[in-house]
Amino acid sequence: MADSPCLAIDAMGGDFGPRITVPATLEILRQQPRLKVVLFGDSQQIQALLDKTSESFSGRLRVQHCTQSVAMDEKPSAALRHKRESSMSQALQLVADGDAQACVSAGNTGALMAMALFKLGTLSGISRPAICTRIPTSNGSTYLLDLGANLECSARQLYEFALMSSLAASTIAEPMPKVGLLNIGVEAIKGRQEILDAAELLKADADLNYIGFVEGDALFTGVADIVVCDGFSGNVALKTGEGVAKMIQGLLRQALSESLLARLGALLARPALKRLLKQVDPAQYNGASLLGLRSVVVKSHGGASERAFSRAIEVAIGEVEKDLPNLIEGRLADKNKQSEVSDEK
Numbered sequence: 001m002a003d004s005p006c007l008a009i010d011a012m013g014g015d016f017g018p019r020i021t022v023p024a025t026l027e028i029l030r031q032q033p034r035l036k037v038v039l040f041g042d043s044q045q046i047q048a049l050l051d052k053t054s055e056s057f058s059g060r061l062r063v064q065h066c067t068q069s070v071a072m073d074e075k076p077s078a079a080l081r082h083k084r085e086s087s088m089s090q091a092l093q094l095v096a097d098g099d100a101q102a103c104v105s106a107g108n109t110g111a112l113m114a115m116a117l118f119k120l121g122t123l124s125g126i127s128r129p130a131i132c133t134r135i136p137t138s139n140g141s142t143y144l145l146d147l148g149a150n151l152e153c154s155a156r157q158l159y160e161f162a163l164m165s166s167l168a169a170s171t172i173a174e175p176m177p178k179v180g181l182l183n184i185g186v187e188a189i190k191g192r193q194e195i196l197d198a199a200e201l202l203k204a205d206a207d208l209n210y211i212g213f214v215e216g217d218a219l220f221t222g223v224a225d226i227v228v229c230d231g232f233s234g235n236v237a238l239k240t241g242e243g244v245a246k247m248i249q250g251l252l253r254q255a256l257s258e259s260l261l262a263r264l265g266a267l268l269a270r271p272a273l274k275r276l277l278k279q280v281d282p283a284q285y286n287g288a289s290l291l292g293l294r295s296v297v298v299k300s301h302g303g304a305s306e307r308a309f310s311r312a313i314e315v316a317i318g319e320v321e322k323d324l325p326n327l328i329e330g331r332l333a334d335k336n337k338q339s340e341v342s343d344e345k
Helices: 018-031 043-049 054-059 076-082 087-096 109-120 155-172 194-202 232-257 261-268 270-280 307-322 324-344
Strands: 006-010 036-041 061-065 104-105 132-139 140-145 178-182 210-213 227-228 288-291 297-298
Touching: 006 018, 006 087, 006 307, 018 036, 018 043, 018 054, 018 109, 018 307, 036 043, 036 087, 043 061, 043 109, 076 109, 087 104, 087 109, 087 297, 104 307, 109 194, 109 288, 109 297, 132 155, 132 232, 140 155, 155 178, 155 227, 155 288, 155 324, 178 194, 178 232, 194 210, 297 307, 307 324
Parallel strands: 006 036, 006 104, 036 061, 104 297, 140 227, 178 210, 178 227
Antiparallel strands: 132 140, 132 288, 288 297
């Protein structure tokens, strides 16, 4: 990894484009004195949002003009064919050329995955990348994947997702993370065939701490450190959780402002309430990793705030510092060697 890491940022991605991505990038540059950033997008829009402090980032911040951008509702296949000059494509190309260590985008998820696959490729032994992020739980957080990259998954792909995320989690935090499969019940006979087959693959791998099936109501209890599922189920679960968190925040604020007594209680409970709201704030968990690619790519929520997009950049920095793709590939290679030795015996 380079001594001065460089990130390629798609400034045009997301619902708000440069209005969010540019201020968030400037804030991270203030916090990270070694970081270098290249902002890809409409240079006129980007330059208009650079403030006076941007001059202090000379040599660490560069704007690369792009004549195209990828729409949020654009088909991935069309974007791959016709948007080669887009901010998303050019940001990924900088990573592919080795001039940046990671790409961050809040843009079209399908297009980002398609372009990243085309330009970067997958790690050896991985058939499909998966989108992985942390979600809040009652005792910390849980990694959830896939979140939309693969709407349907084979048993083998679900196993690969578990393997990648387990290696990533053990590298970052948990020595032997508990892995669960999202299912409609915990009984061994329930679920689609690919989920049942994936369970058998996970059981057979002694290096995985597989704990069995996890139902939707247990996602946020922290019963597992990692929960694996297909992209359709994962995306629905993630968006449902975000919606519930926002609803709770809104109802709590409403309840605590309805009367003088309620406002007085809110004042007394303010420290505890701030901790609670922070714990369930989706912005704190923004930044989903595209695990399985040869380089770091992080997807931000399309509707992210400045703080949330800053969090996605921080996720990318953390993965670059840990050299996560190479660590995962190295662990996969070691695992394959161990399997070959066991087969020979």
